[in-house]
Amino acid sequence: MTQAFSTKHRILGAAEELFARHGFGSTSLRQITSHADVNIAAVNYHFGSKENLVEELFRRRMDQMSTDRRNALQKALSDKDVTLESVLRAYIEPALQMGRKHNGGHFVRILARAYAEQNDRLRKFLSENYGSVQRDFAKAIDQVRPGLSKEQMYLRLDFVAGALTYTLSEFGMVKRAAGVSEAQHLDKLTDTLISFCSAGFKS
Amino acid sequence: MTQAFSTKHRILGAAEELFARHGFGSTSLRQITSHADVNIAAVNYHFGSKENLVEELFRRRMDQMSTDRRNALQKALSDKDVTLESVLRAYIEPALQMGRKHNGGHFVRILARAYAEQNDRLRKFLSENYGSVQRDFAKAIDQVRPGLSKEQMYLRLDFVAGALTYTLSEFGMVKRAAGVSEAQHLDKLTDTLISFCSAGFKS
DNA sequence: GTCTATAACCTGATAGAC
DNA sequence: GTCTATCAGGTTATAGAC
Numbered sequence: 001m002t003q004a005f006s007t008k009h010r011i012l013g014a015a016e017e018l019f020a021r022h023g024f025g026s027t028s029l030r031q032i033t034s035h036a037d038v039n040i041a042a043v044n045y046h047f048g049s050k051e052n053l054v055e056e057l058f059r060r061r062m063d064q065m066s067t068d069r070r071n072a073l074q075k076a077l078s079d080k081d082v083t084l085e086s087v088l089r090a091y092i093e094p095a096l097q098m099g100r101k102h103n104g105g106h107f108v109r110i111l112a113r114a115y116a117e118q119n120d121r122l123r124k125f126l127s128e129n130y131g132s133v134q135r136d137f138a139k140a141i142d143q144v145r146p147g148l149s150k151e152q153m154y155l156r157l158d159f160v161a162g163a164l165t166y167t168l169s170e171f172g173m174v175k176r177a178a179g180v181s182e183a184q185h186l187d188k189l190t191d192t193l194i195s196f197c198s199a200g201f202k203s
Numbered sequence: 204m205t206q207a208f209s210t211k212h213r214i215l216g217a218a219e220e221l222f223a224r225h226g227f228g229s230t231s232l233r234q235i236t237s238h239a240d241v242n243i244a245a246v247n248y249h250f251g252s253k254e255n256l257v258e259e260l261f262r263r264r265m266d267q268m269s270t271d272r273r274n275a276l277q278k279a280l281s282d283k284d285v286t287l288e289s290v291l292r293a294y295i296e297p298a299l300q301m302g303r304k305h306n307g308g309h310f311v312r313i314l315a316r317a318y319a320e321q322n323d324r325l326r327k328f329l330s331e332n333y334g335s336v337q338r339d340f341a342k343a344i345d346q347v348r349p350g351l352s353k354e355q356m357y358l359r360l361d362f363v364a365g366a367l368t369y370t371l372s373e374f375g376m377v378k379r380a381a382g383v384s385e386a387q388h389l390d391k392l393t394d395t396l397i398s399f400c401s402a403g404f405k406s
Numbered sequence: 407g408t409c410t411a412t413a414a415c416c417t418g419a420t421a422g423a424c
Numbered sequence: 425g426t427c428t429a430t431c432a433g434g435t436t437a438t439a440g441a442c
Contacts, residue, residue, distance in 0.1 A: 113316065
């Protein structure tokens with residue numbers, strides 16, 4: 001019992017890093033347990049199977065990000081001067097800040113992997129558990145910027161999610177320059193993305 | 204010799220479908236050859252290794268898409284009434300049309316996977332071979348819409364690529380409605396994305 | 407809760423017959 | 425160019441001692 005949390009936590013941490021780097025299929029439980037410095041059998045003891053480990057890992061991070069987004073949205077809406085920009089910020093900033101606030105920098109890349117996945121189980125899990133966040137933001141955007149059809153609204157929200165994820169996976173051409181701190185880089189990225197997307201929503 | 208192309212082609216086709224569905228690491232050569240109805244040893248005979256198979260597969264599709272984009276860009280620039288919208292269309296439309304023109308519908312999902320990959324070899328391969336296309340588009344956008352710094356330009360191009368890929372991987376909330384044809388759906392998607400992104404570039 | 411040992415199986419790759 | 429057979433090593437999962 002005393003080490004239970006520690007071991008479980010270490011497994012989750014190592015799994016997150018390795019899944020982000022090499023993907024689910026290419027990462028073996030042996031690599032994970034070796035990296036986490038725990039026994040191979042611990043995975044099955046604590047999670048039951050590799051598939052369950054993936055799901056717990058997803059749940060942990062998505063809950064964090066969704067909570068952050070909801071809180072930020074509520075705060076934005078409670079302001080009298082709520083704008084499209086402030087609503088979009090509530091959606092974008094929590095994702096971009098995940099890495100620093102929760103030490104979850106690897107998760108965004110895992111999320112990017114999930115997008116490419118045709119895995120019905122994973123898609124259903126995500127849509128059932130976190131689809132309501134998207135709907136809340138759609139509602140909020142409709143308040144500050146009415147007139148978009150439901151289809152146009154969700155299409156544009158998909159564009160935002162795509163631009164956000166792609167940027168976060170650090171695949172694109174823009175890398176952080178040598179003299180710029182991580183925080184500065186993220187701030188500039190956030191601002192540019194918000195202004196890009198709010199212009200897009202107004203189009 | 205007589206069957207060489209056929210076998211090679213069948214392997215590439217099956218690999219593309221399965222890599223898109225399950226990822227590189229989770230797809231075995233046995234699954235591929237069984238799906239392609241060829242002998243397991245044929246992969247090594249024709250490609251040498253799994254890694255080479257992946258690279259040939261990438262090269263085949265990326266060459267198609269890059270050529271289509273370059274041609275479309277040249278055509279757009281040769282028009283006296285070239286606009287930001289027409290340049291963005293030259294970037295976006297070839298990707299969205301890949302599935303229908305070249306029967307490469309699976310490839311966009313593979314590309315989305317590649318984005319999430321931290322595989323240095325793959326990243327280097329893509330950036331070395333196809334980075335010039337991005338640069339050509341950056342130059343073209345600067346002609347029709349001057350003023351963006353190099354960093355801001357590439358940042359926004361990354362947003363476009365992200366929104367495009369995400370949309371193409373059919374992960375988002377917007378699905379094609381029952382009464383709408385694939386072609387109509389793609390056309391609407393293209394137009395919305397172009398207007399979203401050109402507004403973003405003007406912001 | 408943690409460990410070792412092992413079962414049962416799948417993996418990429420290749421040698422060699424045809 | 426295509427096949428079978430096989431290698432060496434990796435995989436998840438679990439039984440059972442501590």
